[in-house]
Amino acid sequence: MDARALGIHASRAHSLGMRFPPLPLNLESRRAQVFPVLDARDRERMQRFGEVRRFREGACLAAAGRPSPGLLVIAQGRVALSRRDGLGHSVPIVEEGPGQFLGEVALLSGRPALVDAHAVGEVEALVIPPHRLRALFVAEADLGERIMRALILRRVSLIQTGAGGPVLVGPPECAGRVRLEGFLSRNGHPYLVLDPARDAQAVSLLARYSPRAEELPLAVCPDGSVLKNPSESTIARVLGLLSEVAFETLYDVAVVGAGPAGLATAVYAASEGLRVLVLDQRAFGGQAGASSRIENYLGFPTGITGQALTARAFVQAQKFGAEMAIPAEVASLRCEASGAPLTLELTDGRKVSARTVVVASGARYRRPALANLGQFESRGVFYWASPIEARMCEGEEVVLVGGGNSAGQAAVFLVGHARRVRVLVRGQALAESMSSYLIERMAASPHIELLMETEVTGLEGSKERGLQRVRWRHRPSGREEEHDVRHLFLFIGADPATEWLTGCGVALDAKGFVRTGAELREEPPQAATWEATGRTPFTYETSLPGVFAIGDVRSGSVKRVGTAIGEGSAVVAQLHAYLASTAEVESRRNPASARGTSLAEGESDHVRM
Template structure:
């Protein structure tokens, strides 16, 4: 079979999109999957249906084809032994975007999503080749619209523009058809007879038809949004999937924390809508905001971050001391989490124009993507704003529009815009700068949308009105923090979140802070366990680089917060009488009796023994030695060890608060054995950090010895 041509920019990379793995590669992958057999013609994957994961072929061939809701099926490629089936959707278990059928008898290694992620981390060089292929395949699907819904409606219709923006910003393929061009699009309108407000029609891959759906409705129909309740108690829940939030997610998940990211619209935030970022370190030719944040989005999924987009947070609920925080979503669901990171950013300010809402999405826009640029071809547009985002958008639109008028309230751009952008705007023959000017009125109709814009020159009071169908607003920034109202998180006068030293003393005079026994961390808010980063944080520098830096820096504070919370929980737990506690058996070890404490970080015990715990009965360990630093309670005791835990994979020994979940989850990525055993005298349990299950009354393993083989006391870092 001769493979059909790929899009021109991908044809030269065909060998990277569809690599052939050798016998050694296949052997390395065996432990991550299960061998299955398929009959001739049997379906391995169906577009729009959940996929079991990635298929690695050892015998036979599989034909891949792309299909849409209109019934079209187009061959993509036929793969054989040594090749694998899958794209980035398989990292998170989302529905397949293509059909796959066996050609003859097929034998394949099926690697489920969580084991695929483990493979990518454990086998770095092999994982790099697989990851590159998965990403390139998604790029190919995006460029052809394969596997996604079909939008049927007028190109400038507000509903179509809105849904196109949602799908493109979330990296999901789609096709858009104009019924005015006739053909199948016109036939669909005749068949369903939608009213104007019901456009566009959305034909999903399974053939179902939606009429101008909400983004959340479409996301559920496509399998992009998790269904049902959030059963997991997360270590970290990040609200906002912009650069700051994605940075936190990547670093936290890569260090073993269980992370959920919520965003009400799309990943990328304001930066994701930027046409080109040229002053971000490491990209000398520049990079689009969408490309930069899409890489972070895929990277987060590689490390196991769970994404719920679109999912809007209604409120934050504070629980009793020792209990998890709770986020209430607008759809009625609840997320329980040990820490919250506020990365919800800021939104562009809406000017005080009486009829602004009438034209939003129908001529008035707050971002400039290729979708909006397409509508501006050969026309005159107006853009309002004097910051970097405004400058980047103006340069981008100038490549499509006949003329771009940039209205700026200030007297000069240098105070608010990077010099390279100022120079580029001044050099463009299609860009006209209009200083000390603001928009005062809009005119148009419901049927035709925006038709004219009036603005006023502030020093002279002179007003002008021009026929303009497209107005782009990039002015100011209002914090997206209204969901924090009433929860105890202190805001500044503008609504941005106060953190660290900016809190002062008054917000900290609470029982919650007294229970922690510490001061807030740099990015921590007035509510223990709730942090704020990026544009939502008071006095932060509103730049992509700063947001990413804060997102990575807060992870160390999250670990410290979880450690502090676990220590506070132990201090508050009931303890046996001092007379029943064991006496020290070594000058550098202070033993302490058990009191039925929960495993580290307050994880909940479950009765069923998971497969990881079943193997502990046969595990052998050597005499233990300390491998890391202890918790605050250890430090208070002059450096003596109090609480000891051993990793049953490598023998690492550390304090119970020395990030055991991070350490064990790293091993889970590599060996699927994420178990920690307690060596604290009087305690006898092992804990699986992946399955959240407990095994009590562990048999004494041959070769174990009490924790007395220390050569020196622990010292504070």
């Protein structure tokens, strides 16, 4: 990819001597923030957080695909950075000198670096490991702010250029390619795509590996390995996104689900000194992460995408030391005895022990009862509307089913790409299920057609071509219509993701959502348990002491991003109170072995800011 394609004119690149990377156009004006130069006083303040190391000429300071040693602050010499991919390409991107530093957000979690860094001549640098970098963020807030901003912007640049990620080889309509693009983009990981209809190198790769149709796409990883239509967990493992280590730590809090509720808990709990682990089977952000634009969340008058909002929370949680295990699917929850640590068993056989568990697993989009629906999922049928799906709908007609805010946001987003968006709603009115600003915006668009009291009744297509036709019926009249439609979006509500709680003693309501609160103590199945504790369940506590539920998965919760974040932050005070009470009980039972909690005395009854 040349300098002009990356958003910087060749003359500008020449004047820079290629010592600075060609940034995408939207970041060019923020170059000083992407590559700040720290002065002598800044570097002096950082000395106590790391150690000085010297590197010989040509030494490798960081390697793509391997965990970074930490933030490297250059004191003397220069360091050359380059990006490479599994196709054998290596492209110089920048040289950094004294006062500059190497790193991006991957180093916060110990994930592999995305670029190579080699010493140009002899180099002296201050190396700050990830855990000490988090200490720097807390102790030197203004300096930490500049560093954190640079780390985030560098990741944005890498994502926009695809640097350091896998190359997906397959046609745009390939279901596997759409699936992997969604997984990587939702996890904020760079990638590139090659279309065999347009790229000679893609044709060469297909000829070399001869994949069957169901083995597409090929995923060419930075280490040179080539995967045929890999699962999300397989590609995550190869890219180093999925840690293989055993969870030997006893965590204060294990959060199941990395949506807005779970991330809010992680941020507040970790910032208050609790040892936190967050697990999610797919990606951070949950359903909110797929929202094209959220305009009614406090503090964002111009709106913000769900991906941007939750990505900030994801990085923020890691800044305070929360550990992330994504993708990691929880199979079950077990409690061996009252007061004993809780155990989460993962589908890969690993186990996590924690003093408390926060259930924030949210809900899954509901699937309508259509006989051949599964045949077209990711081949014309989608459950969210991201730029990946929007690109496929350019200039075409789209059908969208649903009457909630998610459906309204998707319709407004898709109409900017599709020729027409038909919105099918089972109910008679939208006012009870959708915010008024979305209703007004949909009504104002001449390219959005609203069909009330209407439902999809049939899908037609083929394995080779995907979805081709959609049939729907007007319920009051019984009148049916059939149209040539290649893209169907479904936003028809959600079912709670609580099957992993089966048999653990957590009470669910009739619809499968988790019950919480004081009324649980009055019911016979749980009365004895709570009588033994001598207290009433906290507001967000379930029927199992030490297990809490927040967000969409909780029975009676308001299904809104703001509510989920509020519950995620509020539950932290209850976690502190529970941990303090169990520590007190243990102290009375065995004074010699009592351990202190992460909570300072007297701070268990409120959320500290």
